[in-house]
Structures are given as structure tokens and as C-alpha cells.
Amino acid sequence: MIEVNELTKRYGPTTAVNGLSFTVRPGHVTGFLGPNGAGKTTTLRMLLGLNDPTSGTATIDGHPFRDRPRGLRHVGALLDAHDVHGGRSAAAHLSALARSNRIPRGRVDEVLQEVGLADVARRRVGGFSLGMKQRLGIAAALLGEPPVLLFDEPLNGLDPEGVLWVRGLFRRLAAEGRTVFVSSHQMGEVESTADQLVVIGRGELIAAESLTEFAARGTRLSVTVRTPDPAALTAVLTAEGASVEVDGDGLCAVTGLDAARIGELAFQHRIMLNELSARAASLEDAFMELTADSVEYPAGEAR
Numbered sequence: 001m002i003e004v005n006e007l008t009k010r011y012g013p014t015t016a017v018n019g020l021s022f023t024v025r026p027g028h029v030t031g032f033l034g035p036n037g038a039g040k041t042t043t044l045r046m047l048l049g050l051n052d053p054t055s056g057t058a059t060i061d062g063h064p065f066r067d068r069p070r071g072l073r074h075v076g077a078l079l080d081a082h083d084v085h086g087g088r089s090a091a092a093h094l095s096a097l098a099r100s101n102r103i104p105r106g107r108v109d110e111v112l113q114e115v116g117l118a119d120v121a122r123r124r125v126g127g128f129s130l131g132m133k134q135r136l137g138i139a140a141a142l143l144g145e146p147p148v149l150l151f152d153e154p155l156n157g158l159d160p161e162g163v164l165w166v167r168g169l170f171r172r173l174a175a176e177g178r179t180v181f182v183s184s185h186q187m188g189e190v191e192s193t194a195d196q197l198v199v200i201g202r203g204e205l206i207a208a209e210s211l212t213e214f215a216a217r218g219t220r221l222s223v224t225v226r227t228p229d230p231a232a233l234t235a236v237l238t239a240e241g242a243s244v245e246v247d248g249d250g251l252c253a254v255t256g257l258d259a260a261r262i263g264e265l266a267f268q269h270r271i272m273l274n275e276l277s278a279r280a281a282s283l284e285d286a287f288m289e290l291t292a293d294s295v296e297y298p299a300g301e302a303r
Contacts, residue, residue, distance in 0.1 A: 001025055001179055002047065002148065007056035009042055009203075016042045018203040019056070024181050024196075026147065029174045031194035031211070032183040035291050039203035040183045041079070044152055048077055060148050072101040076141030077150040081133040081157070086126025090117050090136050093125060094143060103144050111139040116165070130157030138166070148179040155186055167193045187284040191215075201291045215286045222285075223259045225252040225266075226275035233271050240265060250274075 002024035009017040017039040024030045034040050045051040047058045049066035058064070060075055068074045084093055094108040112118045115135040120128075125136065134157050141149055151170075155163055170193050174180045181198075184190050190197075190211075197214050199207040207214050227233045227250055234244045234252065242256035254262060259278040266273050 001061055002181060003057075003059050003062075004043065004047070005057045005059075007043065007046060007058050008054045009039070009046060009051065010054045016203055017046070017053075020200065020203065020205055021056075022198045022205060022208040024179055024198065026177050026179040027174055028196045029170045029180045029182060029194045030196040030198060031190040032181055032198050032200075033187075033190065033287060033291075034200040034206075037202075038200045038291075040200065041152055042203075043200070044077070044079060044150055044183065047150065048075070048079070050079075070101045070103075070144070072097060072103065072140075072144035072146060074144070074146050075148045075150065076144060076146040078134070078137035078141050078154055079150075079152045081130060081137045084125050084133065084136065087124060089122050089124055090128075090139075091121040093136065094139060097140055097143055101144055107143055107145075111142045114142065115139045131159060131162055134158055135162070138169070147177075148181075149173060150181050152183045153185065154182065155184060155189055163189065187282075187287060191283040199287070199291065201293070206290060211283060214290075215283050217286055217290060222279045223254045223257065223262055224275060224277045224279060225254055225262060225273060226250050227252065227266070227271060227273050229271055232269070233266060233273075236265050236269050236271065237262065 004020055004022050007017055007020040008015070020043065032040055042051060046053050047060065047065060049064060065071060065075055090112060091108060094111065095105065098105055098108055112121050115138050117132065117135055117139065120132070125133065128136065134154060138154060141151070154166060158166065167189065170180050170182065182194065194211055197207060197209060197211050199214065225233065230246045230250050230252055234246060237244050237254055237257060240257060242254050245253045259276055263273070263276055
């Protein structure tokens with residue numbers, strides 16, 4: 001279990017993380033979300049003892065990670081797939097990690113097979129693609145069979161097959177009772193994989209709850225309407241306070257009114273509808289809405 005309590009990190013006048021508290025429990029895939037500059041990577045680095053907090057605590061199973069003499073047996077992590085010596089082979093890299101953590105050498109072959117790198121185990125890592133380096137980083141995280149796993153943007157560079165494989169891997173690890181904490185900007189994959197979320201903005205907690213609960217907090221429910229007379233429908237709906245976006249094929253995306261009220265108004269004004277369907281708010285909708293005030297560089301603003 002991961003526990004963060006009043007965690008704060010300052011770099012001179014800049015506060016990267018500010019009084020952050022949350023818990024990540026075993027048996028779940030927990031997504032770690034936030035806009036760029038929100039403090040996600042800084043938080044992960046403090047969890048792993050790579051950065052010292054200004055104040056507060058970050059513990060894993062009740063202990064700071066630095067207190068673990070054989071860390072890979074307790075926590076596996078992938079923060080930067082490029083953070084590996086390019087002159088070493090994949091097997092040599094993992095063998096060094098295994099020796100330093102007293103992990104049996106046989107695990108190296110097992111994890112290389114598991115991540116799909118067995119055939120390139122003797123090749124130098126410097127010649128690997130980003131996707132291959134991501135797989136190697138995941139292999140290193142799995143090496144000690146730890147109960148807690150942390151991943152920062154693990155899907156970068158992976159092809160569709162790799163993305164599906166990682167999705168299944170994370171679900172399997174959680175089903176085995178492990179704590180799986182994944183930071184990612186890929187909302188679709190988080191929505192397909194995670195069941196819990198921790199969302200931060202400007203270093204502060206926005207939400208720590210289930211994905212379903214967080215998505216339901218989004219208020220921008222959208223209704224799709226298709227009509228042969230979009231101009232007339234737009235005039236009627238905007239008069240009722242709705243927002244309408246129309247494409248070139250008579251398809252309207254309506255927010256601010258539910259499907260039942262749109263149907264009533266169309267009937268009253270004798271406007272034909274060919275399609276009327278409601279779409280619940282997605283994770284991306286809720287994220288964009290609830291983190292809008294936390295975006296460091298909104299599009300269109302001077303930087």
C-alpha cells in the first residue's frame with residue numbers, strides 16, 4: 001500500500017507539490033492523473049527516495065523506500081525508459097539489478113520472456129527503440145516480483161499490440177493482490193485499465209476516488225442530434241440556454257439540455273429529428289473540466 005501524507009516539495013520559490021495526501025491500495029490499478037507540471041513525476045520520485053520532500057511523508061507498506069535494503073523485492077518502478085546504460089545488453093542490465101538485490105539469475109530469463117525481449121536479450125540497449133526500452137523497464141520493475149509497482153507513462157512508444165499487452169499485465173498484477181500505480185496522459189487507456197484514480201493539479205489533490213465516481217462529476221453531458229434543419233434546431237435550443245455545435249452533415253452536439261427536453265422542443269417547433277442520443281461524460285470530459293483551473297499553459301495563452 002502507498003501512503004502519502006501532507007507531502008510538500010519546494011524548489012526555491014516554486015512549489016511542485018503542496019500538502020498532498022492520498023492512499024493507493026492493493027488489488028487495484030490506480031491511475032495517477034494531472035496536467036503537465038501538476039507534480040506527478042516529482043511525487044513518484046519522492047516515493048522512491050530520489051527526491052527529498054520539503055515536508056510530509058511518502059511511504060510504501062509503512063516504510064520509506066530508502067529503508068529497504070533490497071528495494072526491487074518490495075517495489076518495482078519504471079520512471080524513465082531511457083535511464084539505462086546504452087552499452088549494456090538487456091540481459092546484462094537485468095543481471096546487474098538481480099545481483100544487487102539478491103534475486104535469482106533465473107528471473108532475468110523469465111522477465112525477458114514475459115515482456116517479449118528474449119530474442120534480443122544479448123543486443124545492446126542503445127540500439128533499442130523506445131517501445132523496446134519500455135518493455136525492458138517493465139521487465140526491471142517485475143524482476144523482484146514486488147507487491148508494489150509504479151509506472152510513469154509506460155505506454156509511450158508501444159505499438160497497439162504492446163498497449164494491449166500492458167493493459168492485460170496491469171490487470172493481472174492487480175488481480176494477484178498487488179498495488180499498481182500508473183501515471184499516464186493517455187485517457188483512453190486509463191479508462192480501459194484503471195478502476196481507481198488519484199488526480200492532482202498544481203501539486204494539490206483534486207480527487208482520490210473510483211474512475212466511475214470521478215467521471216460522474218463531469219457536468220458536460222452531451223446529446224447528439226441529427227436533423228435536416230440544423231439552423232432551426234440551433235435557434236430553438238440556444239434560446240433555451242443550450243450550447244450547440246454543428247458539423248456539415250446536420251449533426252449537432254448539444255450541451256446544457258437533456259435528450260428528453262430536446263425532443264420536446266423539436267416536436268413543439270415541428271423540427272424533424274433523424275437521431276437523438278445522449279452520451280454520458282467520459283473520463284476525458286471530467287478530467288478536462290475538473291482540472292481546467294490547474295493547467296499551467298492553456299492553449300492560446302502566452303508562454
